[in-house]
Structures are given as structure tokens and as C-alpha cells.
Amino acid sequence: xxxxxxxxxxxxxxxxxxxxxxxxxxxxxxxxxxxxxxxxxxxxxxxxxxxxxxxxxxxxxxxxxxxxxxxxxxxxxxxxxxxxxxxxxxxxxxxxxxxxxxxxxxxxxxxxxxxxxxxxxxxxxxxxxxxxxxxxxxxxxxxxxxxxxxxxxxxxxxxxxxxxxxxxxxxxxxxxxxxxxxxxxxxxxxxxxxxxxxxxxxxxxxxxxxxxxxxxxxxxxxxxxxxxxxxxxxxxxxxxxxxxxxxxxxxxxxxxxxxxxxxxxxxxxxxxxxxxxxxxxxxxxxxxxxxxxxxxxxxxxxxxxxxxxxxxxxxxxxxxxxxxxxxxxxxxxxxxxxxxxxxxxxxxxxxxxxxxxxxxxxxxxxxxxxxxxxxxxxxxxxxxxxxxxxxxxxxxxxxxxxxxxxxxxxxxxxxxxxxxxxxxxxxxxxxxxxxxxxxxxxxxxxxxxxxxxxxxxxxxxxxxxxxxxxxxxxxxxxxxxxxxxxxxxxxxxxxxxxx
Numbered sequence: 418x419x420x421x422x423x424x425x426x427x428x429x430x431x432x433x434x435x436x437x438x439x440x441x442x443x444x445x446x447x448x449x450x451x452x453x454x455x456x457x458x459x460x461x462x463x464x465x466x467x468x469x470x471x472x473x474x475x476x477x478x479x480x481x482x483x484x485x486x487x488x489x490x491x492x493x494x495x496x497x498x499x500x501x502x503x504x505x506x507x508x509x510x511x512x513x514x515x516x517x518x519x520x521x522x523x524x525x526x527x528x529x530x531x532x533x534x535x536x537x538x539x540x541x542x543x544x545x546x547x548x549x550x551x552x553x554x555x556x557x558x559x560x561x562x563x564x565x566x567x568x569x570x571x572x573x574x575x576x577x578x579x580x581x582x583x584x585x586x587x588x589x590x591x592x593x594x595x596x597x598x599x600x601x602x603x604x605x606x607x608x609x610x611x612x613x614x615x616x617x618x619x620x621x622x623x624x625x626x627x628x629x630x631x632x633x634x635x636x637x638x639x640x641x642x643x644x645x646x647x648x649x650x651x652x653x654x655x656x657x658x659x660x661x662x663x664x665x666x667x668x669x670x671x672x673x674x675x676x677x678x679x680x681x682x683x684x685x686x687x688x689x690x691x692x693x694x695x696x697x698x699x700x701x702x703x704x705x706x707x708x709x710x711x712x713x714x715x716x717x718x719x720x721x722x723x724x725x726x727x728x729x730x731x732x733x734x735x736x737x738x739x740x741x742x743x744x745x746x747x748x749x750x751x752x753x754x755x756x757x758x759x760x761x762x763x764x765x766x767x768x769x770x771x772x773x774x775x776x777x778x779x780x781x782x783x784x785x786x787x788x789x790x791x792x793x794x795x796x797x798x799x800x801x802x803x804x805x806x807x808x809x810x811x812x813x814x815x816x817x818x819x820x821x822x823x824x825x826x827x828x829x830x831x832x833x834x835x836x837x838x839x840x841x842x843x844x845x846x847x848x849x850x851x852x853x854x855x856x857x858x859x860x861x862x863x864x865x866x867x868x869x870x871x872x873x874x875x876x877x878x879x880x881x882x883x884x885x886x887x888x889x890x891x892x893x894x895x896x897x898x899x900x901x902x903x904x905x906x907x908x909x910x911x912x913x914x915x916x
Contacts, residue, residue: 459537459824461529462668473670474680480666480741481658482616482688484731485566485785487715488708489653490696492786495706499637502646503697504690509647510654511685513868518663518681519674521800524807525664526672528821532662532745533752535803540841541834542827548841549749551795552662556746557765558788560739561772562781564589566708567735568773569781573709574716574724585773592739593766596747597759615734616687618727622719623695630698648863652852654689655867656789661796662745708781739769787854793867794848801844801871802837805878814886836881844874 457463493503524535532552536545568584571577577584660666670676696711699718705711716727743765750761776784810818848870849855853862 457529459531459534463529464671466669467671468669469671470673470676470679473667473676474683476666477677477680478616478684478687479734479737480660481684482692483657483738484570484615484712484734485562486657486688486692487619487696488566488711489657489785490693490698491700491706491708491711493650493693494697494700496649497639497641498646498650498697499639499641500634500694500697500701501637502639502641502643503650504694505643506647506650507654507690507693510651510865511658511689513651513865514655514658514685514689515678515681517797517801517871518659519678520804521661521663521797522667522670522677522681523672523674524800524803525666525668526670526677528664529668530664530821530824531668531748532664532800533749534824535664536799537752537827537830538825539803539806539834540799540837541832542830543832544834544838544841545827545830546753547838548799549752551799552749553746553753553765555661555788555792555795556742556749557768557772558776559792560592560742560746560765560769561585561589561774561776562784562788563735563739563742564592564769564773565776565781565784567732568777569709570712570731571728573711573713574727582774582777585777586770588735589770589773590766592736593743593762593769595736595740596743596762597766610733614730618715618719618730619692619695620687622715623691623698625718626695626698626702629702634698634701644863648865651865651867652793653786653789654693655865656791656793657785658685658689659793659797659867660745661792661800662749663800665745665748666741790852790854790866791849794845794852794870797867798844798848798870798874799841801874802840802878805840805875806837806882809879809882809886813883834885836878836885839881840874840878843877844870844872847873 490503525531528535533545533549536548539545540548565581565585567588568581572579572581572584667677699711699715700706703714705714712727712731716724719727743762746765747758747761750756750765807818807821810816848866850858851861851864851869852866853859
């Protein structure tokens, strides 16, 4: 990891010197980088290192606004949905996502702990490893998909003749450079320049296309029901915008609800409402449905055919997204096995390259839908269990949750905490079966799979945890009574003589 503060050889300092160092502005303005987390992998981020709402807001907006959200609008037009259905369903999906994301982000902001650290005392030794493995698997899939989308988009812009698989694999390895070498300038360019430019580009395209929209756009009739539209659209919106491990990022934020609520509203409004609606309108006007052709058309429409401008914007946007993906994956891997940071980056980048190669064969559109369906179930469901624990401890049992205190070592924990493990698997089973991601389960693809998974996990955990907590209380009482009942082997006169 690189740092903006140079490190000198360790020397002993007096109390006065330490106080001066702590008060130095330079030590309090260290910029936020995802790679800073491995300094506090299983301990709380100190308040002095927390960031304000502007820094966190800019970071989160870049993590939620991405070009695939534009491309999916082309796919929804191809599937026969109407613009009214798309608009209403995206807004409803964002409202559902907000109801999850704000409490999930506050888990990290209030505790200062990571997703992996919070899961330890809730799920147990092996349970927390399952949670970490699910996160790594999904993030590797997203990593490979982002590399594929970048290759597909650049191929559409420059009309390269190289095989898509080769380009995807090459970009997968290039995208790991920032995490591996710590090129902060590249990361800051992607987050604080390219992402705003992407937002301006898509918003400008949206404003430019609206006057050309026919009045029939709002009066289209389709054979697709609203329930079908809500199921399909909500699966993507929630699956694409949810991270599940929000605590990993928002642990760097000051613990105020508005610090995360405002960035969420702005990010979702732009990235999950304006972006897909823009793609839908362009698809309606042009009849384009191929992702590569859509990227090329948007570049011609907005930049006058200057492919290099479009390449810089979408390239940096995908690089920033995968930089955050690798950060979350490395954090989870540290809960599986303590290892060198660069070693984990190399392993995960290789797995991402393999995933990109495989997805290039299966097709980008279908891959995006399947990964989004699984993402909104596998990673956020354990977070719902942690939220349920927080709710029970604070509101029912009137005590601080154990997961907000000291993070136990793995060998201090039982293999599984059964209440949490059963609730997690119950929620994941319901969510996956209703997601439509598994062949043969299309008839079960109804409702909002994410909401069904989260509600199942929460409702299963509450009664099981109450039973578990009462048993733990009885066991502690019995142990205390047994301790009190142990006879004293020292005579009082001996104690007096010793005094």
C-alpha cells in the first residue's frame, strides 16, 4: 500500500511529541483510499480517520453509477416493456434499496468494523467463512463482467478485430494494477473525473433525446404485465446497485444517517433511474439492442464520433468499479486466510480473468441478468441477519450487540452459530429459487427475489435468536450459581492473620 504520509524509522517519542503529532493537520487529512482498510482489517476505524459526507458521497456515486445501467435500458426495450413501466419500476426498486442500504451502511459507520469482522461473532468460525466465500464469488463474477463490458464497448468504438475473450482477459489483469501497485493517481482520476464525466455524458444524452421522443412513448401498450416488469427490473436495479458489504466502505464515514442518505438518493436517482431510462429511450428511437452497437451509437450521438473520448470515460469508469470490487474481495479473503495483500490481488485478478473468458462465451446480456439476480441475494442476506441481531439486542434485550465490540479470533468461536446460519441459508434458498438464475426454476421467478430473501432471513432469525439467547442466559445463570456454591477452603481466621 502507498500512503500520502511518508513513514520514517520508528523512534520513541515523548508524550508531548505524540500529542503534537496527533494534533498535526497532516495526520488528520489522509485521503480515503479503499486499500487503507488493511491497516484495520479486524478493528474499528478511529474517529480521527473518518471521512466527511462529500468524500464518501463522491466515492459511493462512482460505485453505483456505471455504464451497464445504460445498456440494460436497451435490453428492457428489446424485451417489450413500456417506458412507463421502466420509470415506475426503477423508482420503486430504488426505494426498496434505500430501505436496506441506509441501515446497512450505518452498521459500518457506527461500529467502524468491516463486513467480515461483523459477521464473525454472528455466524461463528465456519459460518463467517461461508459469508466471506459468497462475497468473493460474487465479486469475482462482477470483476470478470466489468472486464467483458469494457472489451465489448471498446470493440464497438474502435471496431477491433481481436477476439473478445482475449481482450476481456487482458483488461481483467490491467484492472488489478491499482490494487497491486497502489497507483492512487489512477484511482482518483477514475473516481473524481471519469465518473462525473460519465454522469454528465449520459445526462446530456438524456436531455438531448427527450425532445425527439414521440408522444406515444408514454402511451405504449404491451403484453408484459406490470408484475413481470417489476420482477425483471427490480432484480437488476437492486442486484446491480447493492453491494452487500456496505460496512466495508461506510466504516470510513462519520456515523450520521444523512451522511449516507443524501449520497444514496443522488447516486440511485442518477445511476438507476436516469441511466436506464436514457438507454431505453435511445433503443426506442434507434431499434438498437446489441451492447457494443449501443456504446458506439451513444459515442457518435454525444461526442460526434470521437471514439477516444468515449473510451476514456467508460474505460476509467469500469476501472474504478473493478478497483472497488477487488478491495471488497481482498477484505473478505483476509477473513478466509491471512496472507500478503498483493498475493490475494494476484489470485483474485486471475480468477476474474478466467470469469471474463467464460462470460465472453455465454453472452454479456444474460450474464449481467444472472449475476445481478444472485448478487442481490447472496451478499446482502447475511447483512440482514446482522441487522436483525442489532435490532434484537438494542430494542428487545436492551444491550449493545456483541458484534460491535471486540472482534474475536476464529479459534475463540464455535464452528457455527446455528440461528444465524439457518436464517442465512433460508433467505438465500428463497432468494435464489425465485431469482430465475437457475435453469428450470422459471416458474418460481415471481415477486422481488431480493426482498423475499431478506424478509425470510430476518423473520427466521428473530425467533431462533430469541430461543438461543434465552438458553445462553440460562447457561450463564447455572454457571454463576455453581461458582457461588463452591465452598470456601480458607478459614476466616487465616485471612485475618494474613492481613
